[in-house]
Amino acid sequence: MPIDTVAQPPSIRRLLTVTETRAQALAKLLIDCVDGGASVSFMHPLPLSKAQAFWHGVAEGVAQGERALLVAEDAEGIVGTVQLVLDQPDNQPHRADVSKMLVHRRARRQGLGAALMQAAENTARECGRSLLVLDTASGDAERLYARLGWQRCGVIPGYALLPHGGLCDTTYFYRLLNS
Template sequence: MRNQTSSPSIRRLTAVTDGQLQSLAGLLIDCVEGGASVSFMHPLPAARALAFWRGVADGAARGERALLVAEDAAGIVGTVQVLLDQPENQPHRADVAKMLVHRRARRRGLGEALMQAAEQVARECGKTLLVLDTASDDAERLYARLGWQRCGVIPGYALLPQGGLCDTTYFYRALAD
């Protein structure tokens, strides 16, 4: 069992403080600098990262999305979102988005813990089907290990932060009651 003082805790934020916005922006910048294809190009200005997280925070406050963060003694080291607000013919479904782990906190089981927390929040919100896409081979292995079903790959779907096309892989997961 992990030492509780060093193990990050995961919680859902419905209101986001300025300090948390700064931490989330730093996390996003770290991931983009590390080469993660997460919708932003390198270099990612802090103002752009903050604007993104302000929008996420607004959506979380309105209940349109669940914003989960993982925190250790130094602050926020990971996050994932469950996009709850779906079209009226898809009330049972949610998308999982922006699963990010700071480079200093990787390879410690944090991605798995964030995904399990995301699935639990989705269940609590009455969702029975989750969908996500990823451009990361590491994330693909994680999702497959957690029971997500691979649907397929779209070649040349997006740009990597430093340029150059990358593929994306779609996954789904049916949630048991």
């Protein structure tokens, strides 16, 4: 008789180094998100070489302590990621920017975005940060951020292009962290 197995939720962890294998997996995740219409600074079609170059740059920032990179992995590999940009001006050592919160299309609507954001907040606290700031294409993840306690500060109309064309608005949020 077959035994039913329950799929394990993705595990989230901070990467202190980015191997070439992980950079490749992150590049594929980024391409999936752009293919799916996510406005994350890249246009469709996103060439693998450009996605890889982006993650190599992130890897350098991680190695230099300028970024914290968190990944979510399941049995099939990396399905999500989020970054904290820790390298801030001298007068802003208390804050970080949240960047490139990405969830693979096959893993959406399962609470992974919320789990990644909570892990990012915990990592920010560990790094001594008390204020987080992010921007998102208006309508994309606004409900998620509001549900997690982020404060909406405003919208800039026509801020960026969507990956398949057309302008989109961008909404800014911040979150004050408790210690």
